[in-house]
């Protein structure tokens with residue numbers, strides 16, 4: 001079942017899609033939890049369980065419910081990463097950590113750069129729960145996570161200023177002379193260090209590895225260039241699988 005909050009007749013659309021499903025899948029959908037606003041069971045059950053599949057920048061935001069993937073619970077330090085591949089029309093969940101047999105697999109429901117308030121708010125108001133993952137249960141870990149988020153935010157702002165000077169994308173930003181004021185490499189390496197301490201790999205980290213590799217390429221430091229390229233490949237593959245990783249890296 002798929003739909004968008006921008007659909008004018010979302011209720012009718014979801015109802016028709018639900019009725020068209022085989023009986024066991026209809027039952028599966030009706031067994032999914034929807035903790036909020038019981039007066040709107042269909043739409044809210046849909047949104048509380050939907051994955052964002054509108055991943056093309058110029059398309060309407062769209063959500064879709066996948067009966068099996070909807071069973072994954074949230075953690076702020078996830079052990080799995082989900083990805084919607086519009087080329088094969090399939091949602092795949094990849095382990096991003098070693099998960100012992102029998103242990104619960106967690107994905108993340110919130111944007112990774114969200115503030116603690118935004119995170120709490122989304123989890124409460126969309127999904128109807130308060131997170132009790134290891135990070136949220138520990139004041140020390142929560143504080144560390146927040147320090148990392150603030151540091152990453154500051155470095156991202158600096159990197160964006162180099163990439164988009166005066167609002168326009170600077171074509172050669174990655175080639176700025178080493179040691180100059182516009183040299184992006186120190187900021188990129190700073191961000192890599194912050195992200196590597198998050199405790200789980202992300203596509204954002206993979207992108208930074210790719211940028212570091214490009215910087216080293218322009219400096220003629222082929223050993224470092226290859227080292228970071230290999231890291232980019234490894235982390236991207238870990239998060240979204242080999243095929244999608246190759247497509248993504250080549251597309252850049």
Ligand SMILES: [Zn+2]
Nearest residue numbers: 076131133136
């Ligand atoms: Zn948490």
